[in-house]
Amino acid sequence: MIDLPCNARMKFVLLSFLVLINFQICFSVLPIVIWHGLGDVCCNPLSIGGLQKFIQQEIPDVYVISLKIGKTTKEDFENAYIKNANDQVKFACDLIRNDSKLALGYHGLGISQGGQFLRAVAQRCPDPPMANLITLGSQHQGVYGLPRCLGDDVKFCNYIRTLLNHGAYKKWIQNFVAPAEYWHDPLDEETYKKASVFLADINNERATNETYKRNLQQLKNFVMVKFTKDTVVQPIETEWFGFYRENNLNSTYTLQESPLYIEDRLGLRTMDDQGKLHFLKVEGDHVQFSQIWFKQTIIEKFLR
Ligand SMILES: *[C@@H]1O[C@H](CO)[C@@H](O)[C@H](O)[C@H]1NC(C)=O
Ligand SMILES: *[C@@H]1O[C@H](CO)[C@@H](O)[C@H](O)[C@H]1NC(C)=O
Numbered sequence: 001m002i003d004l005p006c007n008a009r010m011k012f013v014l015l016s017f018l019v020l021i022n023f024q025i026c027f028s029v030l031p032i033v034i035w036h037g038l039g040d041v042c043c044n045p046l047s048i049g050g051l052q053k054f055i056q057q058e059i060p061d062v063y064v065i066s067l068k069i070g071k072t073t074k075e076d077f078e079n080a081y082i083k084n085a086n087d088q089v090k091f092a093c094d095l096i097r098n099d100s101k102l103a104l105g106y107h108g109l110g111i112s113q114g115g116q117f118l119r120a121v122a123q124r125c126p127d128p129p130m131a132n133l134i135t136l137g138s139q140h141q142g143v144y145g146l147p148r149c150l151g152d153d154v155k156f157c158n159y160i161r162t163l164l165n166h167g168a169y170k171k172w173i174q175n176f177v178a179p180a181e182y183w184h185d186p187l188d189e190e191t192y193k194k195a196s197v198f199l200a201d202i203n204n205e206r207a208t209n210e211t212y213k214r215n216l217q218q219l220k221n222f223v224m225v226k227f228t229k230d231t232v233v234q235p236i237e238t239e240w241f242g243f244y245r246e247n248n249l250n251s252t253y254t255l256q257e258s259p260l261y262i263e264d265r266l267g268l269r270t271m272d273d274q275g276k277l278h279f280l281k282v283e284g285d286h287v288q289f290s291q292i293w294f295k296q297t298i299i300e301k302f303l304r
């Protein structure tokens with residue numbers, strides 16, 4: 001019975017005296033898919049593994065999976081830097097589609113770059129459906145500035161920074177360095193729009209992909225959390241889908257002020273009108289939040 005789709009089970013409910021049990025199965029909490037950030041791995045007990053465990057304590061019986069992009073933890077760590085973002089998204093879509101426990105839908109929880117990657121999953125892989133998308137310190141309009149090197153392997157990270165400095169829009173770097181694929185140069189918007197193989201595509205900068213727009217609007221809630229003292233992400237406004245104004249590093253615009261929103265190229269204005277967009281902030285550095293905040297704000301309102 002557990003394998004039946006929800007509406008089939010609903011019909012069965014009418015014939016069954018197990019009404020309560022059926023009802024509970026049908027409306028039980030959705031599973032959660034987490035995508036980690038740069039310099040992290042899927043299952044480190046000190047970071048995502050700990051978060052996963054906390055969610056499982058707070059929501060008994062919930063199924064939580066933290067995506068591992070690759071076969072091993074080492075691959076997972078490296079792939080966050082050097083696997084083409086489009087290929088990472090494709091890999092994640094396969095993992096999600098292959099997991100029968102996610103067949104009826106799930107909530108997405110993206111940490112840092114994992115947030116814009118999960119948004120791409122929602123836009124490109126609508127089946128199974130994502131219900132709520134929560135992004136923590138993610139770069140929806142990209143970054144302009146070298147990310148501070150985090151994690152254990154600083155040497156590797158420094159090598160990546162050197163490449164970004166060398167030329168984020170050079171074709172070989174675009175196809176090889178994941179952060180280059182959401183590198184957004186406000187002093188050269190034209191090149192960004194032409195050369196960005198990932199971000200400019202999912203943000204409908206080159207053309208309006210109606211499929212992306214339709215799929216994104218299937219979300220019930222799109223929650224963007226900004227960290228007001230973030231020292232990693234530049235500019236911080238990207239965490240709420242804003243960015244630097246063209247040719248002006250002194251000034252930023254909000255999502256609501258952007259042509260993307262005004263022309264509703266991605267359906268975000270429609271979603272805002274429907275009350276689906278949530279702009280939350282935490283006073284803290286990059287993805288630094290307390291368990292109490294996470295429980296009260298994210299778990300209670302969007303994951304339960
Ligand atoms: C998903 O399943 C297909 C078919 O069983 C398999 O070939 C593929 O490797 C799986 N992909 C992932 C990412 O697990
Ligand atoms: C829109 O995106 C979908 C999913 O990635 C893709 O298959 C399709 O070719 C895109 N359409 C256009 C017009 O680019």
Ligand SMILES: *[C@@H]1O[C@H](CO)[C@@H](O)[C@H](O)[C@H]1NC(C)=O
Nearest residue numbers: 245246247248249250251252
């Ligand atoms: C930005 O601010 C700096 C320092 O305050 C100033 O020198 C520069 O002219 C400003 N640039 C623009 C484009 O406003």
